[in-house]
Amino acid sequence: MKKVITYGTFDLFHEGHYNILKRAKALGDYLIVGVTTDNFDLERGKLNTCDSLMDRIEAVRGTGLVDKVIIEEYRGQKIDDIKKYGVDIFAIGSDWTGKFDYLKEFCEVVYLPRTEGVSSTQLRASRPSVRIGVIGTGSIAGRFVDEAAFVSGAEIVAAYNPDAAEAGRFVAEKGIPKAAGSAEELLSAVDAVYIASPHGTHYTYSKAALEAGKHVLCETPFTLSLKEAKELVNLAKAKDLRLMVALKTAYCPAFGHLVTLLLSGEIGEIVEVNASVTTLTDEHSPKLDAAALGGSMNENACFPMLPIFKLLGTEYKDVSFYSKQRGGTDIFTKAVLRYDKAVASFQVGLGVKTEGNLVVSGTKGYAYVPAPWWKTDYFEIRYEDQNKNKKFFYPFAGEGLRYEIKDFVGAILSSEGTWPKISTEENLAMAKVQEDFLAGKNVYKI
DSSP: OOEEEEEEOOTTOOHHHHHHHHHHHTTSSEEEEEEEOTTGGGGGTSBOOOSOHHHHHHHHHTTSOOSEEEEEOSTTHHHHHHHHHTOSEEEEEGGGTTTTGGGGGTSEEEEEOOOTTOOHHHHHHHSOOEEEEEEOOSHHHHHHHHHHTTBTTEEEEEEEOSSHHHHHHHHHHHTOSEEOSSHHHHHTTOSEEEEOSOGGGHHHHHHHHHHTTOEEEEOSSSOSSHHHHHHHHHHHHHHTOOEEEOOGGGGSHHHHHHHHHHHTTTTSSEEEEEEEEEOBOOTTSGGGOGGGTOSHHHHHTHHHHHHHHHHHOSOOSEEEEEEEEETTEEEEEEEEEEOSSOEEEEEEESBOOOOOOEEEEESSOEEEEOSSGGGOSEEEEEOSSGGGOEEEEOOOOTTSHHHHHHHHHHHHHHTOOSOSSSOHHHHHHHHHHHHHHHTTTTEEEO
């Protein structure tokens, strides 16, 4: 039996893809197709795919030409696959001519003619883009605009800040076409909004955008009360709009793999989760302004709550807070959440520094994610027998914001779920914890 292998992203599956597979199939008796992951596409510097990995795999299978589908995840995998499956012929499109000659040491290499006039790049260019307006022009908004340039289908068309001079400076610096004179003016010019305004305004801007029929990606904290969070969720659902929280950790590859691995029982039953996010901040920073709802809980608590709710669920029994405050604002807070069969805790600070790692303890071992765990590209699974320890590495591009932007744009264009990486229950639980802290419930000052 002559085995043939080929690889591709197969995004927006089209006639050219079908023809390549048909030509590859004709070279032998058994065709293996490697479908590349989104992460592997990072080597080209962009997150270009429009279809999900599973959709792309199903499109390849649906041709009826393929005997086996595999997933390509890392550089150098082609050699491993050729050896593993006993491949006789490696086939690839002629636009790669010469690039894979190094594989001739392992099998025959054939460059197949491509179908002229059609490509995934052309199809992506012809797809509608999402016109995004930015509300708030602070440092995170600037990084958002920079990262959006790496995502197909994301077009930043306007920005708004109540300070007109600041808005003008921002759009000039970032090359954005329009500085809106009001939030209403911005909403009239966009399909979706990214909200990076002060914490206390998130609810108001999100509600206005949803009522205007615009999709919303809102920075953390989503809202500071459970009632407001539920109202926005119900409003988005009623209008069939995408409402997402810009908690970048949830969208990054390593974090997703970590959660999946731990929920599969890799370290046994999870007994404790502990995470820290702390920085030493200028005491005059707006982040410590009580009037603007500053403080370490409002600024950072959503990050450590994410792994807690992902791994232990949202049905905690109670939560207590131990907080060091200055001028009415918490500069450090430790929270302890009690579950029926586990405990979780987190530390956040803007004036106290701790090790910013994540540790998940289980009955068979533990997971260790070094600082800064919230944007990690590496973690370890450790056991009593150190010889069994495992290390995991995943690429992390840029500031990490491009992952959430890609999911946001993809959800809008494909009309898929409202909460791609963070469930409604998780967002509501975060809002409830924030609300309890602000209300002084079980808050002990230290």
